[in-house]
Amino acid sequence: xxxxxxxxxxxxxxxxxxxxxxxxxxxxxxxxxxxxxxxxxxxxxxxxxxxxxxxxxxxxxxxxxxxxxxxxxxxxxxxxxxxxxxxxxxxxxxxxxxxxxxxxxxxxxxxxxxxxxxxxxxxxxxxxxxxxxxxxxxxxxxxxxxxxxxxxxxxxxxxxxxxxxxxxxxxxxxxxxxxxxxxxxxxxxxxxxxxxxxxxxxxxxxxxxxxxxxxxxxxxxxxxxxxxxxxxxxxxxxxxxxxxxxxxxxxxxxxxxxxxxxxxxxxxxxxxxxxxxxxxxxxxxxxxxxxxxxxxxxxxxxxxxxx
Amino acid sequence: xxxxxxxxxxxxxxxxxxxxxxxxxxxxxxxxxxxxxxxxxxxxxxxxxxxxxxxxxxxxxxxxxxxxxxxxxxxxxxxxxxxxxxxxxxxxxxxxxxxxxxxxxxxxxxxxxxxxxxxxxxxxxxxxxxxxxxxxxxxxxxxxxxxxxxxxxxxxxxxxxxxxxxxxxxxxxxxxxxxxxxxxxxxxxxxxxxxxxxxxxxxxxxxxxxxxxxxxxxxxxxxxxxxxxxxxxxxxxxxxxxxxxxxxxxxxxxxxxxxxxxxxxxxxxxxxxxxxxxxxxxxxxxxxxxxxxxxxxxxxxxxxxxx
Numbered sequence: 001x002x003x004x005x006x007x008x009x010x011x012x013x014x015x016x017x018x019x020x021x022x023x024x025x026x027x028x029x030x031x032x033x034x035x036x037x038x039x040x041x042x043x044x045x046x047x048x049x050x051x052x053x054x055x056x057x058x059x060x061x062x063x064x065x066x067x068x069x070x071x072x073x074x075x076x077x078x079x080x081x082x083x084x085x086x087x088x089x090x091x092x093x094x095x096x097x098x099x100x101x102x103x104x105x106x107x108x109x110x111x112x113x114x115x116x117x118x119x120x121x122x123x124x125x126x127x128x129x130x131x132x133x134x135x136x137x138x139x140x141x142x143x144x145x146x147x148x149x150x151x152x153x154x155x156x157x158x159x160x161x162x163x164x165x166x167x168x169x170x171x172x173x174x175x176x177x178x179x180x181x182x183x184x185x186x187x188x189x190x191x192x193x194x195x196x197x198x199x200x201x202x203x204x205x206x207x208x209x210x211x212x213x214x215x216x217x218x219x220x221x222x223x224x225x226x227x228x229x230x231x232x233x234x235x236x237x238x239x240x241x242x243x244x245x246x247x248x249x250x251x252x253x254x255x256x257x258x259x260x261x262x263x264x265x266x267x268x269x270x271x272x273x274x275x276x277x278x279x280x281x282x283x284x285x286x287x288x289x290x291x292x293x294x295x296x297x298x299x300x301x302x303x304x305x306x307x
Numbered sequence: 308x309x310x311x312x313x314x315x316x317x318x319x320x321x322x323x324x325x326x327x328x329x330x331x332x333x334x335x336x337x338x339x340x341x342x343x344x345x346x347x348x349x350x351x352x353x354x355x356x357x358x359x360x361x362x363x364x365x366x367x368x369x370x371x372x373x374x375x376x377x378x379x380x381x382x383x384x385x386x387x388x389x390x391x392x393x394x395x396x397x398x399x400x401x402x403x404x405x406x407x408x409x410x411x412x413x414x415x416x417x418x419x420x421x422x423x424x425x426x427x428x429x430x431x432x433x434x435x436x437x438x439x440x441x442x443x444x445x446x447x448x449x450x451x452x453x454x455x456x457x458x459x460x461x462x463x464x465x466x467x468x469x470x471x472x473x474x475x476x477x478x479x480x481x482x483x484x485x486x487x488x489x490x491x492x493x494x495x496x497x498x499x500x501x502x503x504x505x506x507x508x509x510x511x512x513x514x515x516x517x518x519x520x521x522x523x524x525x526x527x528x529x530x531x532x533x534x535x536x537x538x539x540x541x542x543x544x545x546x547x548x549x550x551x552x553x554x555x556x557x558x559x560x561x562x563x564x565x566x567x568x569x570x571x572x573x574x575x576x577x578x579x580x581x582x583x584x585x586x587x588x589x590x591x592x593x594x595x596x597x598x599x600x601x602x603x604x605x606x607x608x609x610x611x612x613x614x
Binding site (some may be wrong): 148151152153155156169170171172173174177178181182185198199202203205206207208209211212213215216218219220 | 455458459460462463476477478479480481484485488489492505506509510512513514515516518519520522523525526527
């Protein structure tokens with residue numbers, strides 16, 4: 001069976017059957033499994049079937065698990081509490097979110113100079129991770145320090161501002177866009193995004209994703225942000241470094257072709273596995289396969305890995 | 308001098324000198340002057356020099372004046388009050404705003420069916436013009452009819468919704484984007500915009516323009532709105548019809564290359580005149596001229612037409 005598995009082609013996504021031998025051969029190729037969460041482990045507030053058992057099985061077989069999420073509204077700590085609520089045991093260190101990815105890029109890769117600060121469009125998740133990295137920030141969930149109607153008076157350059165960072169902000173406002181757009185007029189001010197997802201699936205609905213909090217700034221300034229969520233390879237680089245990941249033994253598991261599967265393919269991971277419990281449908285997967293952008297294999301749901 | 312004027316080439320913007328003969332020859336070519344307002348007549352709350360006298364001079368010479376604005380936040384009536392505050396005499400009927408343009412397109416060109424309604428992201432201007440055309444609408448300046456945090460429950464199709472209309476909305480919110488994005492999932496729901504200006508210049512600052520209220524919806528749905536402001540020819544068609552405009556005797560006057568001047572050029576108006584009191588600078592104008600997108604002539608300010 002091993003040779004059969006090795007002939008899996010990225011150009012032709014294959015649905016894994018329930019045969020134990022085939023599934024075992026698939027799993028045995030990998031030491032690391034990177035998981036997207038929403039649409040793979042759960043849908044909104046509903047845990048998907050046999051997820052706890054599947055993750056336990058993988059751990060028992062010695063696999064290293066990393067939970068990779070573009071959700072920027074929660075810190076790793078807050079996000080790991082969501083796992084606990086579902087009865088999924090995780091360590092905070094196994095959770096890798098786009099806000100964390102952004103914070104470590106700012107402090108360790110781009111190395112924000114002392115005395116400089118970051119203007120945040122986003123929620124507690126990005127604020128928490130920036131603070132944990134010792135990065136000075138303002139904006140975010142704090143109320144505007146001036147009446148909203150006076151925003152024009154407060155738009156303009158600020159030499160202390162080194163970057164604008166956008167993530168999902170469900171309290172977005174005209175004033176926040178105006179202030180951020182003003183800073184970004186200065187080409188020396190960096191433009192970062194935790195992620196640029198177009199939508200945020202929840203409760204079976206497609207709500208606006210973090211990308212909608214960056215798009216108005218792109219229109220205003222002609223600038224596109226550097227994004228640190230999937231499918232950005234900046235996120236993969238950080239994961240690789242943090243977990244000493246061996247890409248030739250890693251598999252990305254996700255429900256979205258244009259973020260999760262792209263993320264694994266662009267990184268050249270050994271494998272990619274799609275599940276049909278989220279955004280992308282079987283027809284999308286087969287279509288993507290025709291242009292070489294499909295996953296290696298797919299399953300109806302993650303629990304099918306139990307055989 | 309007449310022949311000299313006739314050799315004006317669109318490919319080479321020419322600065323009108325202060326010579327009376329040259330200015331008269333320029334003016335005499337036209338029966339209609341279409342004016343952009345902000346950046347041409349005034350800057351924010353400051354009237355520009357000699358504007359009242361210049362408009363009076365044109366009227367005295369029998370020219371028909373139309374004031375064309377992308378400002379969607381004010382109705383024609385409210386906008387004409389702004390003229391009065393500056394001491395510029397205008398009739399409401401001489402003011403042609405993007406909200407009015409949108410409302411008449413919905414009622415008279417697209418012919419919204421009875422019993423259908425429009426979801427508005429925008430301010431009083433568009434609401435007023437929709438009401439004046441007898442178009443049923445909701446959203447707009449009304450408070451959300453549910454708690455903001457419950458938005459996911461309210462996202463979804465609504466058979467009564469025939470179109471989403473976006474304009475400048477300085478009370479924009481995540482919930483409004485979510486609701487509008489939900490309606491636009493249905494490809495039968497029209498997506499209209501009063502205009503898609505990237506920025507809104509005021510008090511010497513660049514604030515977010517109406518386009519920033521549409522951009523997140525474009526990202527979410529992959530759809531771009533049909534816009535009824537400059538430089539959309541839908542707006543020119545309405546102007547042509549309403550004023551029995553003869554394009555071969557009309558000149559567009561504006562401060563912005565990518566809206567005002569484009570608007571005149573695309574329509575094939577006899578002339579385009581740029582002024583340097585707004586967004587586009589002399590270097591921008593000369594650069595645009597190199598690719599055939601510059602105005603015929605330009606002036607430091609409108610008042611220079613007095614000679």
